Amino acid sequence: MPDLDEQTQLELEAAAFRRLRQHLMQDRPDVQNIDLMNLAGFCRNCLSRWYQEAADARGIEIGKEEAREYYYGMPYDQWKAQNQTEASPEKQAAFVDAFEKNVGSTS
Template sequence: MDQQTQNEIEAGVFRRLLEHLDSRKDVQNIELMNLAGFCRNCLSKWYMAEAEKQGISVDYDAARERVYGESYDSWKEKYQTEATPEQLAAFEASRNK
């Protein structure tokens, strides 16, 4: 497989991941962090880092808007729920590994 084809496939996979996360707004970031070790905010940071490697400056808010499909504040207001004590404990435990 040539590099261009690989890049196109990987870009398509990223778009599909964003679509999937968008369809699962019920899944909270803390749940993603606890189960997978990354969340939507991590994807936003990775997006910024990759843009920077290409010599393109993308600020955090713009990266989060790309990942969340709307401004983070808007998404958070509509969909984010308060983390449970159990979720917070699991998050802390995973950070201390």
């Protein structure tokens, strides 16, 4: 791997994040958040939460809905109405397990 200065590494990581966001939001909006969480242990909401946490770590106050709107490019409820489908009871049960394992307790 090339020896990268810190700024270049930061820019490459930011570019990779933007490409991941584009892939999930534009190229594959059909992939459901519940499927992402059940298979990979994270989803679009996790990415928006991580964005919010990164802002908080820098002393920038961004609310949950603001972070989601940034990530989704629209209000979250609008995204859900346009792209989200009803999950089967099996997927919902798997989600509870995946969420608890990767994020924490749902209660």
